[in-house]
Amino acid sequence: MTLRFVGIDPNTGGGGSPTVWVEEESADLVLQGPEAEEILRALVGGTQWVAGHAVGIPPHETVIRIPARMISILREACDVAEQRARLR
Numbered sequence: 001m002t003l004r005f006v007g008i009d010p011n012t013g014g015g016g017s018p019t020v021w022v023e024e025e026s027a028d029l030v031l032q033g034p035e036a037e038e039i040l041r042a043l044v045g046g047t048q049w050v051a052g053h054a055v056g057i058p059p060h061e062t063v064i065r066i067p068a069r070m071i072s073i074l075r076e077a078c079d080v081a082e083q084r085a086r087l088r
Helices: 038-045 068-087
Strands: 003-008 019-023 029-032
Touching: 003 068, 019 068, 029 068
Parallel strands: none
Antiparallel strands: 003 019, 019 029
């Protein structure tokens, strides 16, 4: 597995840093960020966002929060992933 670093929260202080990578083989985005607070997890997990889709957050998934100031980094990561996917 090879990760391509795309960017890190520009306001990072060194004690945990929202970060974005692209996994080279799958072209998947890989995100690191603070786990969402309980009220946000409850909202996400307790709402049926898509008709017929199960409500809840599966044990193998989590909800993370990526700061809005990282939007340009996420756009870049999407572009990298899209280009990578075309090469597969």
